[in-house]
Amino acid sequence: MDSLVEQLRPHLPEGHRVSLAPCLYVFPGMSRAFGPDLHVADAEATRIRSSRLPGHALSLVAELTSASTADVDRYDKVECYGVAGIPVYLLVDMQKGSLTVYTAPSPQGYQQQNTVLLGPTVNLPEPFDCPLDTSDWKA
Template structure:
């Protein structure tokens, strides 16, 4: 299995495990508090704690989008695992929105295709995956809006019009500007305050 920290380290392999076996291994894995484990390209990847100010950014995004949520939807941040069986991936997006029914069961594996919005805040250990693999997986799953907050480049990218190739539409703005979040939200996101203190 691959365990990823700020500097990736290898501690075995999962090449012979099926996606279902990887999910079982992930469920049995003891992950340090504040870290999350995901399945990315056939490996279990553990990401480290986020920087403190990321919490402020996540709360700002949720506060701004909450009034524009589709009916019966909720937006939150935190360690929830969304599964994409067709892509053999399982992600724990930094911010996620979906219909309330998504979480009304006892499983720890939530339906990724039921999401209406995801956002990822990049870190040095997750940036490449956030900008590439997740773009393709989230788009193919039909998630209407994917927001990438590139904390290293201090810019926000919104992607929409999901397709089999990922997303067909995208706009990038530097932190400090307003960014249109398309349907089903149709609102402006103010990115002032997203920069590192």
């Protein structure tokens, strides 16, 4: 995750910040809240006095799977984040040794996904528009 933070930081949308800090995001119409492993959000929108932050402030979330969280990360969060309109969801699947980049959110969920084995550089779309080197990420 540190590598991801370092690579994303120069490409953050205006007024957004990247964090690994534990935060709980809520989404309208969803019964669950999620705390992503890594999140990029509008800094101003998240400066509130609540333990539940607004999901609409997110521009990117990343999850690093573990044996206990893999199914929630692969299915529940893909659906929630896509329907909520988060532009980019990065799923680093440590059990499969892969990275999936979900993009083009819609009311039906993400419309595009690109899965690669860890190792190559992948390009992240807007609002980041930057390369992401996964060569030092190990499964």
